[in-house]
Each structure stands twice: as structure tokens, then as C-alpha cells.
Amino acid sequence: MKFLLVISRLIDALNERVGRVVLWITLIVVFVSAGNAVVRKVFHTSSNAWLELQWYLFGAIFLLASGYTFLRNEHVRVDVLSSRLSPRAQVWIEIFGIVFFIFPAATLIFWLSIPYFYESFRIQELSSNTGGLIRWPAKLLIPVGFGLLILSGVSRLIKCVAYLVGRGPNPMLSRQAKSAEEELAEEIQKQNEARLNGGTTGR
Numbered sequence: 001m002k003f004l005l006v007i008s009r010l011i012d013a014l015n016e017r018v019g020r021v022v023l024w025i026t027l028i029v030v031f032v033s034a035g036n037a038v039v040r041k042v043f044h045t046s047s048n049a050w051l052e053l054q055w056y057l058f059g060a061i062f063l064l065a066s067g068y069t070f071l072r073n074e075h076v077r078v079d080v081l082s083s084r085l086s087p088r089a090q091v092w093i094e095i096f097g098i099v100f101f102i103f104p105a106a107t108l109i110f111w112l113s114i115p116y117f118y119e120s121f122r123i124q125e126l127s128s129n130t131g132g133l134i135r136w137p138a139k140l141l142i143p144v145g146f147g148l149l150i151l152s153g154v155s156r157l158i159k160c161v162a163y164l165v166g167r168g169p170n171p172m173l174s175r176q177a178k179s180a181e182e183e184l185a186e187e188i189q190k191q192n193e194a195r196l197n198g199g200t201t202g203r
Helices: 002-042 048-071 087-122 136-164 180-202
Strands: none
Touching: 002 048, 002 136, 002 180, 048 136, 087 136
16 A cells, blocks of 8 residues: 555656646646737737647646646536545545546546547648647647546545545645635746746846
């Protein structure tokens, strides 16, 4: 069990890092979306490349953050009935959902998306829109995103079993103490402080 918990922590660390990257992607997509809107309304023009970049970034947020969201126990749940059950019963339901729903669906999409991405990469597929972007990076997001979700499911399954055998806390309790916006603000503040400290040291 100890070895499995180490694997779980490694998977969680990976998804935490990816989640931090997605926070910055969210900020970038806000600027790109705002820029596209301003250019379109003020200058009455647009760029397919910038519009597609906006779509790609939205896709990256959705796909890459799926494992991170599962780690934070923030996926939408219909728990009208399960919330009335004991913590152990809730964990058993979680195990059932992971094994019979998340793993089969995510593994199928992951498996089918690999040749979908590979063919696009092999032919260096370009957007059908004039001035659009190359397509394979967007298609690569599909297996990567679902791969991270599968890994997060493995980690959650390990933690569920650990809880049932008395080797860990209840994984159903949300780890999210702060909102994503608060975390992003803290991350920006840390970056600013690091730059200021670096500038002070440089003097």
C-alpha cells in the first residue's frame, strides 16, 4: 500500500503542475479573447490564426485541467442520494464510478485519439481556414488530456482503497480551500515578488 501511495503522490504532483500551467493559460486566453474582440469591433478585421489560437487554448484548458479538477474533487456530481450515505459507502460508489465509467470511457477516447493525432502530425495537417494554424497540436491535447484524467483516476482509486483499509484520509473531502481565481492571483503575486527580489539582489 505504501508503494501505491507513493505512485498516487507522484501522479498528484504531475497534475498539480499541469493545473498551475492551465491557470496561466486561462489568463492568456482572456487577453487573446479580449484582443480578438477589440480588433474585430474597432478595426473591423480579424485573424483566423488568432481566433483558432483562442479555440486551441480553450481546448487546452478543458482537456489538460480534467485530471487536476478530479484531483481537487471539483467535477460536477449528482450526489442527491450518495450525500445521504455514510463516508465509506460514498467511497465505494466512487470506486465503482472510476472502474466502470471513468476508466472505460477515458481509455477508449485516449486509444482512439492516438491515431487521430498521429495522422494529423504525419501529414502536417493545416487548418482549412485561410491563415489558420497547424492542427496536430490541438489534436495532441486529446490523448494528453485523457491520459492525465486516467492517471488522476488511478491516484483517486489508490486513495479510496487506502481510506477503506485505514491507511489514508477520506478522498471525497474537497482539497479546494481557495478558488481558482484566488490561486491565480496568489501565483501572480508570487511571480511579482520573485521579480522584485531578483531586481533587488541584482543591485
